[in-house]
Amino acid sequence: MAAHYYPYCPQAELTAGLTSHTDPGLLTVLVQNEVPGLQVKVGEDWVDVVPVEGAIVFNIGDNLQIMSNDQYISVEHRVLANPLRDARVSVAVFLKPSISDQLCGPFHELVSAEKPAVYRQFTLSDYMGRFFSKELDGKTLTNYYRI
Ligand SMILES: O=C(O)CCC(=O)C(=O)O
């Protein structure tokens, strides 16, 4: 779980907030207050995730992309520095398999002659090690395991 606090930034246009990334796990469950800032990448555009009272945001993570053999695609997202007087607050809960040395990869049920595995198998300890040492940006983690 991560709790984020984005205070008022008087020169928000001069700085980055939380830079573009995908979450490494399966799903992220996110609750945000009424202050905007979260954006998702759609094609080449950044689109605001406008806060809706009582709504929960679900983000697909890299691990679900891999295990679903690209049936689900993880979402690149970022949070802009906050130009508003009210602070932005969010709480994210990361759902992920427990780290082990067991091999994992695309589910067998989602692999066939028509749709061969697009990722090789790996251990979650290797995966999380790479996540913590990778560059922040983009889809480098999924690309690393792509066949
Ligand atoms: O603050 C947010 O809305 C997003 C936080 C986030 O992307 C994360 O914790 O991975």
Ligand SMILES: [Fe+2]
């Ligand atoms: Fe995230």
